[in-house]
Structure formats: structure tokens, C-alpha cells
Amino acid sequence: MKRRTAREKALQALFQIDISSTEPSAAIEHVLEGERSDDYLSKLVNGVIEHLDEIDQLIKAHLEKWSLERLATVDRNLLRIAVFELKYEHDEVPEKVVLDEAIEIAKLYGDDQSSKFINGVLSKVKQHLF
Template sequence: MKRRIAREKALQALFQIDISKTEPTEAIEHVLEGKAGDDYLSKLVLGVTEQREEIDKLISDNLEKWSIERLAAVDRNILRIAVYELKFFQPEIPENVILDEAIEIAKIYGDDQSSKFINAVLSKVKQTLIQE
């Protein structure tokens, strides 16, 4: 499975977890629809759920006039995936690739403003992580 597909499937699984409190392994199985599993998909879903508190704090600290709870569930979970990758997959995956992938996924699954919003928040998160 290509990483783009793994990210999209991770978004679907995390959306399920976020909305219906599904168990991570169950959500992964559901989005795979009986197909073979994928290590990267599992790393993303399990990693985001395990590190969610830290990830959500990073996102919240870089939101202006918004709370993480008020974000659309799709945008919130795209941000969670990208922030997880930025924080835990450096330098394995270049920052620009992570941002570009998140923006492209937002164009597909989000609303008209999602990609710009995702770009703005992730750019701030990236700067925050550089300063750490």
C-alpha cells in the first residue's frame, strides 16, 4: 500500500475512532475491508491514538480563535496524522512531503477552506517543532 493510501485509510479509521469511539484495531480492520494490513497504516492509527494528548496540545497551541473540539472531524484528524508524522517520523519523511500530503488529502476529504487551513496550522506546528 502506498503511503498516500495508508494516510487516507488512517484518516478514515481515526474519523471512526473520533466519532464513534471505535477501538483502533477494529477501525483499521473496517477500513481495510478484508484486504491485507499495512504497517504504515497501523503505525499512523496506533501512533496517533497513543500520542493523541501530545498531538492535540501541539495543534491547540497553534490554532488562533479556535479550539480543537470545534474543528471539523476530518480537518482535526488530518492535522493529527500530519502532526504525528512531523513529530515522530523526522527525518525519515521530509517535512514538505508531510505538509503536501496533508493538504492534498484535505482537498479530497475536507471542505473548500480545509486545505488552506491545514496548511496554515501545519506551518505553525512545523515552526514550533523546529524551535524545540
């Protein structure tokens, strides 16, 4: 599975977990739709869940006039994936790739303003981390 596909499937799994408190393994299995399991998909979903408090604190610190709870579920979980990659996978995935992927996925799954919003928040997070 390509990493872009793994990110999209991770977004779908985290969305499901966020709105219905599904177990991570069940959410991953559901989004795979019978496909073979993917290590990067599992790493993203389980990594976000494992570090959720730290990731959410980083996001909250860089939101202006928004609360994490008020964000669209897609935007919130896309930010979580990207912040996880920036903070915990920076040796494996360049920051530019993380931002570009998040922006492109936001264009597919978010609303008209999602990609700009995601870009703004992630740029601030990136400056804070690096």
C-alpha cells in the first residue's frame, strides 16, 4: 500500500474511532475492506491513539479562535496524523512531505477551506517543533 493510501485509510479509521469510540484494530480492519494489512497504516493509527494527549495539546496551542472540539472531524484527525508524523516520524518522512500530503488529503476529504486551515496550523506546529 502506498503511503498516501495508508494516510487516507488512517484518516478514515481515526474518524471512525473519534465519532464512535471503535477499537483501533476494528477500525483498521474495517477501512481495509478485505485488503492486506499495512504496517504504516497501523503505525499511524496506533501512534496517534498512543500519543493523542500530546498531539492534541500541540494542535490546541496553535489554533487561533478555535477549539479542538469545534474542528470538523476530518480536519481534526488529519491534523492528528500530520502532527504525529512531524513529531514522531521526522527521521523517516520529511516535513515538506507531511505538509504536502495533509494539504492534498484535505482537498479530497475536507471542505473548501480545509486545505488552507490545515496548512496554517501545521506550519505553526512545524515551526514550534523545528
